[in-house]
Amino acid sequence: MNDDHNDTFSHSMHASTSTVNLDDVQPAQVPHRTALTPYLTLPHLLSLTWLAYPVISLFFVAFRLIDSTSNAKDGVADAKANLLSSCLAAQRAASSAASMPRYLAIGSNEAIQATVNASMEAARLTMILR
Numbered sequence: 001m002n003d004d005h006n007d008t009f010s011h012s013m014h015a016s017t018s019t020v021n022l023d024d025v026q027p028a029q030v031p032h033r034t035a036l037t038p039y040l041t042l043p044h045l046l047s048l049t050w051l052a053y054p055v056i057s058l059f060f061v062a063f064r065l066i067d068s069t070s071n072a073k074d075g076v077a078d079a080k081a082n083l084l085s086s087c088l089a090a091q092r093a094a095s096s097a098a099s100m101p102r103y104l105a106i107g108s109n110e111a112i113q114a115t116v117n118a119s120m121e122a123a124r125l126t127m128i129l130r
Contacts, residue, residue: 049055
């Protein structure tokens with residue numbers, strides 16, 4: 001019995017290392033027809049095709065695409081509003097920077113005017129000797 005086991009093992013080792021001749025391969029036996037019919041016929045199978053994994057996955061992808069489209073529209077609207085507000089802020093800052101020399105000139109002119117008036121008043125007071 002032990003020799004028979006070793007013989008089977010060596011035969012299986014030999015068979016796994018050899019090549020297979022395609023002419024020696026027998027075609028699969030076709031089962032004979034019976035009176036039994038399949039439980040699901042073609043119309044039933046076709047009505048169930050929408051339950052296949054690829055079709056269900058396609059529905060999920062379509063749902064996510066529609067959902068992300070509405071989110072993208074909201075995101076674009078928010079980005080547009082943010083861009084508009086930042087442009088208005090930049091416009092105000094540029095306007096203030098452009099008006100800065102005018103405000104500095106007005107302040108300088110008022111200071112010079114006050115200085116000249118004060119010096120004239122001081123000169124007038126020094127001229128009056130009492």
